[in-house]
Amino acid sequence: MRLSALLPLLALVTAAPPPAAKSPGEIVAAAPASAWRAVDPDNLLLMELANGGHVAIELAPAFAPAHVANIRALVHGRWFDGNAVVRVQDDYVVQWGGADEKKPLPAGVSAHLPAEYERPREGLAIRPLGFRDAYAVLVGHADGWPVASDGKSAWLPHCYGMVGVGRDMPPDTGTGAELYTVIGQAPRHLDRNITVVGRIVDGMEALTALPRGTGDLGFYTDPAQRLAITRARIASDVPEAERPRYQVMRSDAPAFASYVDARANRRDAFFVKPAGAVDLCNAPVPTRRAP
C-alpha cells in the first residue's frame, strides 16, 4: 500500500481530540432565552413551610383541569394555611394537607371530582424520548412536561418531584386537599391510578430531607412531628413586586434535544461508557428562577 493511501486515516488519528463534550448542566446553563417558557402565575402554587422552606409547584391544567381548579379554590379558602406535612415515606412520597380530618372543605371546593388519570393524546405535541420504557409504548415531553402515552390517551408519569392528589379507595375521592410528591424511584405503578396535578419546580429539598415517618405508610405517629405549612398562595395573587418567577425548558427547543442527548450519552470527562439511552424520569425537565 502506498503511503499516500494512509494519509487521510493518519490525519484523523493525529488530529487534536475533539473538545470535551458539554455536560447536561452546561447545556442547560448555555441555553438561550428562547429555550425557556415562563410558568404561568395562575398555575404556580407557592407553599411556605415552618422550616423556612419555600416550595413552588407548577400546576398542570392541561392534564387535570378540575383538580387544578379545586386546588386554586382550596388555596383561596386557606385550606393549606396552618395545615401540615403528615407523611414522609422513604423512597416513595411526602404528603401534606390532611392534618385535620374534621376540617370542612372551604366554600367552592368540590368534595368529589371525576378522576383525571389520563387525557386524550390528541392536542399534545409530544416530542418522543426515543428510548424504551417499561410502562408505556410512548414516552416523551410536551410543553415542558414529561408525558407517557398508550397512543390514544396520555398522562403525567410519577417521576421524582411530580405532585399527585391523595385519594381514598373510590377514584372520585381525590380533591386536591391532600397532595403528595415523589421522593424516590419513580413509582410508575401509580400512573393512571391517581390524578397527577403538577410538579415541584423549586424547594424540593425542604420536603425530601424531612425525617421519615415511623407509622404505617410513613405517617408521622405524633402530631408534633408534623411540619406546619405557614401559608399557601397562587402566585397570581401575590403582588407583582414580590412574586417569584419560574421558567421551564421548552421541550420543543433545540437545547432540550441536546440536553436529552447528553443525559443519554454522557461524554463529559468523567464518563468512560455513555449509556446510549435514558429513562424518562432520569431526564428531568430543567426548571429555574427567571433570570
Added chain:
Amino acid sequence: MRLSALLPLLALVTAAPPPAAKSPGEIVAAAPASAWRAVDPDNLLLMELANGGHVAIELAPAFAPAHVANIRALVHGRWFDGNAVVRVQDDYVVQWGGADEKKPLPAGVSAHLPAEYERPREGLAIRPLGFRDAYAVLVGHADGWPVASDGKSAWLPHCYGMVGVGRDMPPDTGTGAELYTVIGQAPRHLDRNITVVGRIVDGMEALTALPRGTGDLGFYTDPAQRLAITRARIASDVPEAERPRYQVMRSDAPAFASYVDARANRRDAFFVKPAGAVDLCNAPVPTRRAP
C-alpha cells in the same frame, strides 16, 4: 337461544368475586423461610452514625471482589471511624468517607484497583425481569441482586440504595475509601462508569433524611455540617451475640416471582389499572432482619 345455553356464562358472572389480591408487602410477609438467604457476615458492613443511625450494607464480592477486599481492609484499618458523610445531593447520592484528603490509607489497602464495572454474565443464574429496560437488553435478578446485562457481561445497576465507589477521573482511582448510595431516581447512566460494591439493607433513612449540601455537587460547604461516622465494622468481627443478622429474598424463590408479578400488576384494593410491567429499580429486592 335456550336458557340452558346461558347457564355456564351466568354461573361465571354470578360466582363470588375472587378474593382481593395480595399486595407486594403481603406477599413478602407471607413468604416462607425457604424464600430467604442470609447475608454472609463477611459481606456485611455495619456503620454507626453520630445521628444514632445504624446503616447495614451488603457487599457484593461476586461483582467487585477487589473493591470488597479493599473495603474490608479499610474497615480493619479504621478508615471510616471518625470519618464523615461529606455530600448529600438531592435526587442523586449521599457520599461518605472522604472527610480528610490528607489521611493516609491504612496498611494493606490498595490505592489503585482495576475498575470492576462489569463481570462476565457467565456464572450468574439471572432470572429475567421480563419487562423492557431503557438501558440494557437484559435485566433481572441473580442471587438476590438486581442485575443488568448486555448478554455477554453483567453489572449491578444504580438503583435506590445501591452503594458505589467514588473515584477521580481515571477509572483506577476508586479504592472504596469514599462510598456513596443512591437516594433518588436511579442514575443508571453511572452503570459501567463506576464500581458498584453493594446495597443498603437497613438504615437507609439515616442517610436519606440528611440536609442537602449547598456546595457544588451537594458537598457540605462547612465541615460542621458533616455527619460523623462513629464506627464501621464487618459483621463477622462483631461478637456473635450482638451481631445483627439480615436476610435477602432469594430471587429464585417462587415468592419472589409472586412479588415481582404483584409489583408489575397491582391488583390490591387501591388500584384500578395495573401497570402490566415494572422497572428493574421499582421492584427492589426485599430485605429484612433475620426473624
